[in-house]
Amino acid sequence: MMKQTSYLAKTVDSLKPSGIRRFFDLASKMDNVISLGVGEPDFVTPWNVIEASYHSLEQGYTAYTANAGLLELRVEISKYLEQNFNVSYNPENQLIVTVGASQAIDLALRAILNPGEEVIVVTPSFVSYAPSVTLAGGAPVIIDTDPDNEFKVRPEQIEQAITDKTKAIMLCSPNNPTGTVLSKAELEKIAAVIKKHDLLVISDEIYAELAYDERAISIASLPGMSERTILISGFSKAFAMTGWRLGYAAGPVEILQAMTKIHQYTIMCAPTMAQHGALEALRNGGNSVQKMKMSYQQRRNLVVKAFNEMGLDCHNPGGAFYVFPSIKKTGLSSESFAEQLLQKERVAVVPGNVFGQSGEGYIRCSYATSLKQLDESMKRISKFVEKLK
Amino acid sequence: MLEQKEREVLQLLEENARLDIETIAKMVDLSVAETQQIIEKLEKENAILGYSAIVNWSKVLEYEGVTAMIDVKVTPARGVGFDKVAERIYRFPEVKAVYLMSGAYDLSVSIEGKTMMEISRFVSEKLSTLDMVLSTTTHFVLKKYKHDGIIFNDDEDDKRIMVSP
Ligand SMILES: Cc1ncc(COP(=O)(O)O)c(C=O)c1O
Numbered sequence: 001m002m003k004q005t006s007y008l009a010k011t012v013d014s015l016k017p018s019g020i021r022r023f024f025d026l027a028s029k030m031d032n033v034i035s036l037g038v039g040e041p042d043f044v045t046p047w048n049v050i051e052a053s054y055h056s057l058e059q060g061y062t063a064y065t066a067n068a069g070l071l072e073l074r075v076e077i078s079k080y081l082e083q084n085f086n087v088s089y090n091p092e093n094q095l096i097v098t099v100g101a102s103q104a105i106d107l108a109l110r111a112i113l114n115p116g117e118e119v120i121v122v123t124p125s126f127v128s129y130a131p132s133v134t135l136a137g138g139a140p141v142i143i144d145t146d147p148d149n150e151f152k153v154r155p156e157q158i159e160q161a162i163t164d165k166t167k168a169i170m171l172c173s174p175n176n177p178t179g180t181v182l183s184k185a186e187l188e189k190i191a192a193v194i195k196k197h198d199l200l201v202i203s204d205e206i207y208a209e210l211a212y213d214e215r216a217i218s219i220a221s222l223p224g225m226s227e228r229t230i231l232i233s234g235f236s237k238a239f240a241m242t243g244w245r246l247g248y249a250a251g252p253v254e255i256l257q258a259m260t261k262i263h264q265y266t267i268m269c270a271p272t273m274a275q276h277g278a279l280e281a282l283r284n285g286g287n288s289v290q291k292m293k294m295s296y297q298q299r300r301n302l303v304v305k306a307f308n309e310m311g312l313d314c315h316n317p318g319g320a321f322y323v324f325p326s327i328k329k330t331g332l333s334s335e336s337f338a339e340q341l342l343q344k345e346r347v348a349v350v351p352g353n354v355f356g357q358s359g360e361g362y363i364r365c366s367y368a369t370s371l372k373q374l375d376e377s378m379k380r381i382s383k384f385v386e387k388l389k
Numbered sequence: 390m391l392e393q394k395e396r397e398v399l400q401l402l403e404e405n406a407r408l409d410i411e412t413i414a415k416m417v418d419l420s421v422a423e424t425q426q427i428i429e430k431l432e433k434e435n436a437i438l439g440y441s442a443i444v445n446w447s448k449v450l451e452y453e454g455v456t457a458m459i460d461v462k463v464t465p466a467r468g469v470g471f472d473k474v475a476e477r478i479y480r481f482p483e484v485k486a487v488y489l490m491s492g493a494y495d496l497s498v499s500i501e502g503k504t505m506m507e508i509s510r511f512v513s514e515k516l517s518t519l520d521m522v523l524s525t526t527t528h529f530v531l532k533k534y535k536h537d538g539i540i541f542n543d544d545e546d547d548k549r550i551m552v553s554p
């Protein structure tokens with residue numbers, strides 16, 4: 001028999017499916033599961049934002065916007081970034097509104113990569129980074145960070161990963177899945193290496209508002225960095241707007257114009273009703289963000305203590321809404337810990353290794369879930385761990 | 390710093406008065422003893438006046454009850470202003486709330502009774518007969534949608550997918 005030809009592109013065919021997918025399939029088939037596996041806020045979008053979006057629809061704002069997004073919205077984003085993160089961008093040509101931070105990442109990579117050029121990805125990381133590099137024709141180069149250094153990348157590690165093909169490095173602080181926040185001093189050291197080797201940074205700052213102990217610093221705000229940083233952020237996390245699919249990128253004119261060109265041909269513009277909601281979020285959403293932030297911080301405190309009390313070492317992450325406790329003491333791999341926990345105690349967590357091999361021995365637990373659920377899940381996990389002893 | 394913690398404790402209790410002290414302590418990052426102290430102090434200072442449940446009585450079988458809001462115009466008494474009149478009114482146990490208002494009337498009185506008759510009787514016999522009361526307008530509540538920040542019949546289902554990046 002003749003071998004069936006595959007119609008798929010080799011690049012796509014060779015991509016591994018995300019390990020998150022498997023756990024989603026497992027957990028979705030069970031009843032009475034408490035999920036700590038959700039990478040999004042448990043809050044519904046603030047009502048004023050929803051209402052503003054309704055209003056825009058009632059007013060008939062149902063057409064395309066400018067390719068880069070409503071100018072009004074870009075102006076607000078620019079003000080917001082300046083006030084909160086001390087970075088300055090011209091809304092006319094240095095900002096683009098995208099379909100989530102996800103699309104901004106894709107655009108950034110496609111705008112800068114020639115075939116075979118390398119992008120350094122610091123892991124454990126958000127699962128999309130490495131595949132997005134591959135899909136854009138580049139080659140991801142993985143740095144495994146050290147758990148004993150709170151999963152913070154060391155400048156020497158970056159030096160070692162750099163080759164003559166290196167184009168950029170992707171950073172994420174506060175980080176998904178570890179919650180780790182890089183301090184100003186740490187970012188300065190990283191910035192020095194980046195400048196020395198004339199690299200770009202794709203800085204994913206989507207959790208920047210959700211930093212609890214110290215404000216998150218944008219690497220773009222450091223001297224000499226704004227011209228080599230593509231800042232990525234969005235409304236999903238801090239404003240509880242994941243389903244709206246709205247994010248943005250800001251950076252050097254040349255790169256942002258190139259990203260806008262790709263966007264213009266492939267997406268046209270981000271959803272109009274979501275842009276109107278986002279406008280309200282930036283203008284009048286500050287209080288809601290602060291309230292949600294306080295609630296995450298309190299839940300973080302609770303969960304970190306609960307894990308340490310049950311004997312799973314868990315450092316206190318500075319941001320995002322994840323804790324990343326070590327399960328090494330149990331002798332199980334991340335996958336089998338997560339799988340057995342799900343089967344026996346009906347708690348869904350994400351095994352750390354799906355975020356990169358340095359996440360092996362850890363699990364990611366989102367504390368963006370109700371207190372009642374958190375309390376019950378901590379009891380269940382504790383019981384599970386106790387039985388393993 | 391302590392003030393910030395006090396505020397956090399108050400907000401947590403206001404949201405859920407049954408939250409146990411160990412949980413509160415962990416959430417605000419204090420010891421149980423320190424948290425206990427804060428709560429006792431707030432109770433002593435009457436910053437915390439009590440702990441109660443928010444009941445949706447319409448869900449309770451055979452419960453009968455009506456709520457009315459009454460706009461009351463009064464003549465303030467020399468020296469004591471509105472406070473004396475207000476006291477004459479808020480001492481009645483069926484009166485659930487009394488506020489001094491700006492605008493077209495002076496006192497807003499919220500009252501609960503078993504029947505409309507019972508409330509009408511209260512208004513005509515107790516309230517309008519007070520010397521300082523000039524007039525009353527009674528509004529009966531037909532349906533409660535939201536009370537003290539709590540939406541009745543709210544759909545609290547988690548609409549997120551089980552596991553996501
Ligand atoms: C680090 C990180 N970057 C980007 C995203 C994607 O966000 P968006 O919803 O804006 O596409 C996520 C979502 O989980 C994330 O955790």
